[in-house]
Amino acid sequence: MGFYDYAVKTPKGEEVSMKDYAGKVVVVVNTATGCGFTPQYKDLEAMYEKYHDQGLEIIDVPCNQFREQAPGTDEEIHQFCTLHYNTQFPQMKKSDVNGENELPLYTYLKSQKGFEGFGKGAKALMMNALLHGIPKESTDIRWNFTKFVVDREGRVVARFEPTADMNELSKCVEALL
Secondary structure, eight states: GGGOOOOEEEETOOEEEEGGGGTTTTEEEEEETTTTTHHHHHHHHHHHHGGGTTTTTEEEEEEEETTTOOOSSSHHHHHHHOOOOOSSSOOOOBSSSSSTTOOOOHHHHHSSOOOOOOOSSHHHHHHHTTTTTTOOTSOOOOOOOOOOEEEEESOOOEEEESSSOHOOOOOOHHHHH
16 A cells, blocks of 8 residues: 555544645644644745645644643644644644554554654754653654655655754755655
């Protein structure tokens, strides 16, 4: 199975097939409204506005698995994002990205691009200290705002941890457009 064989649900329970994104560059990101990385919504929205007409799509999957930093309902999360960050990209139903109830899409994404570390710098050191008990070999999502980049052919080409420079994500997307 490939990227286009999966689907996710909207907050209203409607199924969105990844086939709908065929021929597009897609960023899939697990988000939270009460996280130190929440301001990345601003960068994601700016990238969406800049590149959407060239074929970029962003799929926002709110997730409450990391210290319960997305506690609201789907509607409350949507209101927060539009009010504070004017997000226009599609937001899906709050879902798990790890474990027994994880979205099958995330099982696939993680199988294509595993965890390779948080990089360098203060944020990376902080995340390594916070999550020191997780085996590095695990492909699991470590925290909110992990981003997967899918090219126009449906190949998962990159995984950006929340500590990654958002400019690097933007350069990756731009190169694929």
